[in-house]
Amino acid sequence: MTSDSDALVPETRVLAVASHVVYGYVGNTMATFVMQSLGCEVAALNTVHFSNHTGYRQFKGTRATAQEITDIYQGLCQSYLTDFDVMLSGYAPSAAAVEAVGAIGLDLQKRAEKKPGSFFWVLDPVMGDQGRLYVSDDVVPAYKKTIHHADLILPNQFEAELLSGIKITSLHTLAEAITAIHKIYSVPHVIITSVQLSKLTTSPTTPPPASLTIIGSTTRSDGTPRLFRVDVPALNCFFSGTGDMFAALTVARLREAVFAAGPDLRTTKSWVSPDSVQATDLPLAKATVKVLASMHSVLEKTLEARGAELTATAQEVSVSAASGENDEEKRKRDYLRHTKATEVRLVRNVKYLRSPVIEFKAQEWRE
Amino acid sequence: MTSDSDALVPETRVLAVASHVVYGYVGNTMATFVMQSLGCEVAALNTVHFSNHTGYRQFKGTRATAQEITDIYQGLCQSYLTDFDVMLSGYAPSAAAVEAVGAIGLDLQKRAEKKPGSFFWVLDPVMGDQGRLYVSDDVVPAYKKTIHHADLILPNQFEAELLSGIKITSLHTLAEAITAIHKIYSVPHVIITSVQLSKLTTSPTTPPPASLTIIGSTTRSDGTPRLFRVDVPALNCFFSGTGDMFAALTVARLREAVFAAGPDLRTTKSWVSPDSVQATDLPLAKATVKVLASMHSVLEKTLEARGAELTATAQEVSVSAASGENDEEKRKRDYLRHTKATEVRLVRNVKYLRSPVIEFKAQEWRE
Numbered sequence: 187m188t189s190d191s192d193a194l195v196p197e198t199r200v201l202a203v204a205s206h207v208v209y210g211y212v213g214n215t216m217a218t219f220v221m222q223s224l225g226c227e228v229a230a231l232n233t234v235h236f237s238n239h240t241g242y243r244q245f246k247g248t249r250a251t252a253q254e255i256t257d258i259y260q261g262l263c264q265s266y267l268t269d270f271d272v273m274l275s276g277y278a279p280s281a282a283a284v285e286a287v288g289a290i291g292l293d294l295q296k297r298a299e300k301k302p303g304s305f306f307w308v309l310d311p312v313m314g315d316q317g318r319l320y321v322s323d324d325v326v327p328a329y330k331k332t333i334h335h336a337d338l339i340l341p342n343q344f345e346a347e348l349l350s351g352i353k354i355t356s357l358h359t360l361a362e363a364i365t366a367i368h369k370i371y372s373v374p375h376v377i378i379t380s381v382q383l384s385k386l387t388t389s390p391t392t393p394p395p396a397s398l399t400i401i402g403s404t405t406r407s408d409g410t411p412r413l414f415r416v417d418v419p420a421l422n423c424f425f426s427g428t429g430d431m432f433a434a435l436t437v438a439r440l441r442e443a444v445f446a447a448g449p450d451l452r453t454t455k456s457w458v459s460p461d462s463v464q465a466t467d468l469p470l471a472k473a474t475v476k477v478l479a480s481m482h483s484v485l486e487k488t489l490e491a492r493g494a495e496l497t498a499t500a501q502e503v504s505v506s507a508a509s510g511e512n513d514e515e516k517r518k519r520d521y522l523r524h525t526k527a528t529e530v531r532l533v534r535n536v537k538y539l540r541s542p543v544i545e546f547k548a549q550e551w552r553e
Numbered sequence: 554m555t556s557d558s559d560a561l562v563p564e565t566r567v568l569a570v571a572s573h574v575v576y577g578y579v580g581n582t583m584a585t586f587v588m589q590s591l592g593c594e595v596a597a598l599n600t601v602h603f604s605n606h607t608g609y610r611q612f613k614g615t616r617a618t619a620q621e622i623t624d625i626y627q628g629l630c631q632s633y634l635t636d637f638d639v640m641l642s643g644y645a646p647s648a649a650a651v652e653a654v655g656a657i658g659l660d661l662q663k664r665a666e667k668k669p670g671s672f673f674w675v676l677d678p679v680m681g682d683q684g685r686l687y688v689s690d691d692v693v694p695a696y697k698k699t700i701h702h703a704d705l706i707l708p709n710q711f712e713a714e715l716l717s718g719i720k721i722t723s724l725h726t727l728a729e730a731i732t733a734i735h736k737i738y739s740v741p742h743v744i745i746t747s748v749q750l751s752k753l754t755t756s757p758t759t760p761p762p763a764s765l766t767i768i769g770s771t772t773r774s775d776g777t778p779r780l781f782r783v784d785v786p787a788l789n790c791f792f793s794g795t796g797d798m799f800a801a802l803t804v805a806r807l808r809e810a811v812f813a814a815g816p817d818l819r820t821t822k823s824w825v826s827p828d829s830v831q832a833t834d835l836p837l838a839k840a841t842v843k844v845l846a847s848m849h850s851v852l853e854k855t856l857e858a859r860g861a862e863l864t865a866t867a868q869e870v871s872v873s874a875a876s877g878e879n880d881e882e883k884r885k886r887d888y889l890r891h892t893k894a895t896e897v898r899l900v901r902n903v904k905y906l907r908s909p910v911i912e913f914k915a916q917e918w919r920e
Contacts, residue, residue, distance in 0.1 A: 194901060197901070201575075206573075206597075206599070208568075208596045208597060208598045208625055208628075208629065209596045209629055209632075209634040210634075215597075218586075219585075219586070219589055222586055222589075222590075222900045223589075223590070223900075223903075225900055225901055226900065227900055228900075229575045229576045229577075230573075230575060230582075231575045232573070232599075232602060235599060235602070235617075235621075235625070236625075236628070237624075237625045237626075237627075237628025237629050237632070237634070238628060238629065238632055238634055242632045244628075244631060244632060245628050245632075246624045246625055246627055246628030246631075247621075247624070247625055247628060248621060250602075254602075254614075254615060257604075257613045257614070258575055258602070258603075258604045258613055258614055259604075260604075260613055261575075261603070261604025261605060261611075261612050261613030261614060262575060262576055262604050262605065264611060264613075265576075265604070265605055265609045265611060265612075265889050265892075265893070266886070266889055266890065266893065267576040267577075267604070267605055267893060519633070522632050522633055523633065525632075526632070526633065526634060533589045533590075533592055533593065533594055533595075534561060534564070534592055536590075
């Protein structure tokens with residue numbers, strides 16, 4: 187175990203724009219603590235204020251309007267509080283809000299234009315998952331306009347399909363989708379955060395995949411991708427907020443890897459490594475490996491704690507059944523109990539964020 | 554240096570109700586990270602959403618209405634997300650909001666009434682400082698009604714005067730004020746978070762005090778106070794958010810001290826130690842000593858960083874002056890620059906939160 191200060195990444199000021207929930211960990215509630223525990227100063231601009239994440243299928247709270255998001259940023263500007271090294275933008279509750287967040291990114295970029303590499307924008311284009319859009323239709327074109335300005339985007343498989351216009355059904359189409367994203371949006375870094383390659387390569391009757399694949403790429407100067415992949419064992423459970431955890435860890439670890447690459451890279455626009463750097467030696471690849479190591483440990487610990495909590499609370503359900511709940515009420519209560527038990531166990535597992543035990547490897551990926 | 558997990562307090566779920574700022578550290582933005590870094594699960598219910606703290610003399614953002622605060626809590630209730638061990642309530646933007654927060658505390662207390670000690674309410678009655686009220690007049694009676702139900706309150710000297718009706722002008726009147734607070738509000742634990750005793754004991758022409766005194770008390774069963782005091786060197790600088798930092802650290806350290814006192818105390822209503830426990834052996838006194846050690850180190854580090862930042866940014870002012878700012882604009886910009894440089898340096902000094910170096914001592918205090 188390293189000491190506290192050894193485990194911190196280089197000083198980094200992050201503007202994090204995403205949702206806030208009171209209970210549990212998604213959006214900024216996840217990302218803020220993750221980045222803070224690695225030593226980043228985080229300014230959290232919250233786009234919604236909800237009681238809990240939407241995976242509970244019920245929540246209360248309010249959404250920020252585009253104007254409110256813009257006003258808050260104006261508040262920062264008028265007091266000269268815009269010295270951000272990185273922006274991490276995630277969920278925004280409307281197309282207008284996506285545009286408002288985009289305008290913030292552009293303004294920060296403009297302020298930094300005389301100092302290449304001094305501002306870096308990580309954009310998580312939160313639109314949907316598993317073939318289903320969970321934002322309104324007009325959010326998609328709003329993202330398509332915005333992504334042109336981002337330095338790194340983190341779509342999942344479904345979002346990568348939406349952005350590239352290419353249905354990912356094979357390794358070949360996956361490579362095509364990443365190439366298309368680099369090209370259409372001039373975005374230098376891409377990570378597709380979860381691809382079930384086994385689904386692509388095996389018949390639909392095979393059992394659920396034993397591993398997930400994360401694919402990333404940093405462009406070469408001619409715009410072609412440098413593709414790497416990391417395979418991780420799949421955990422047989424759906425967790426909310428893992429996309430936000432991935433993004434937050436990536437901000438910290440990419441910054442660390444870019445600093446470790448020497449003084450030239452961090453003063454290069456968008457931190458794009460020289461063409462001589464191989465895919466697996468990219469800071470993006472090195473960061474991804476550390477990110478996935480932290481995530482795998484925290485999620486394993488979450489699964490353990492989940493089991494213990496479900497055992498401990500099983501009695502509540504029989505008590506409530508005895509108190510006259512009908513079957514539907516009982517089912518609903520049980521669903522909520524499982525959802526709560528599956529909240530990522532973050533604060534007590536901070537050592538896995540700070541000092542990941544590296545078990546995974548980036549591989550160069552050629553078709 | 555202890556390892557990460559050694560430095561965590563017993564598992565604690567906290568509902569934290571206070572303000573949120575995007576940039577810098579006050580209210581929940583301070584309290585959430587402080588408690589999380591000591592291992593507490595924190596549910597942050599934000600009462601305002603501001604760009605920055607009001608010490609900048611300008612900010613943008615929105616305030617939550619009492620109804621919005623109540624709605625969020627209803628959202629938690631409907632999904633059975635109310636398993637809190639502690640509530641920490643701080644700034645609320647109106648009398649109605651103070652009452653809404655009070656109703657949440659009461660409801661959580663009611664849910665816990667069959668398990669004494671399973672819920673503990675720390676209330677910071679944020680009303681004003683240095684003789685000046687910074688909330689509207691009707692907030693004062695709203696707090697007076699609410700405090701009856703709290704387990705620990707953390708007024709500053711001015712707030713203690715408002716609540717006790719006693720002007721603190723001497724050691725004698727200070728003891729009277731604490732006795733009155735215990736009696737009027739039946740509140741078992743009180744800490745007055747900053748008293749300038751030297752102002753009370755010396756003539757008005759003496760230089761600023763070299764030390765601050767923190768006075769605390771837990772009642773005996775007959776309602777009389779058990780008073781302790783801790784003196785700490787005063788730093789010659791005003792920091793925003795230190796009250797919130799004090800409150801957050803106190804939540805974690807009091808919980809730790811109560812657990813360390815053995816299994817009986819934590820199943821005792823309001824964690825009130827038996828009459829045989831001396832003032833300096835109270836969990837409240839032990840917690841206060843650790844809290845102040847952490848704070849003193851973090852604020853010393855903040856002062857160092859402040860000096861470095863002011864040196865580094867001094868040039869900006871001459872540049873802006875050269876660009877044609879008039880004197881008033883220059884003064885304002887310089888004020889904002891100083892305020893920003895004085896933001897508490899939290900995330901990179903987390904080791905002082907986790908592993909305080911104890912230099913202070915609680916003394917029993919008798920008149």
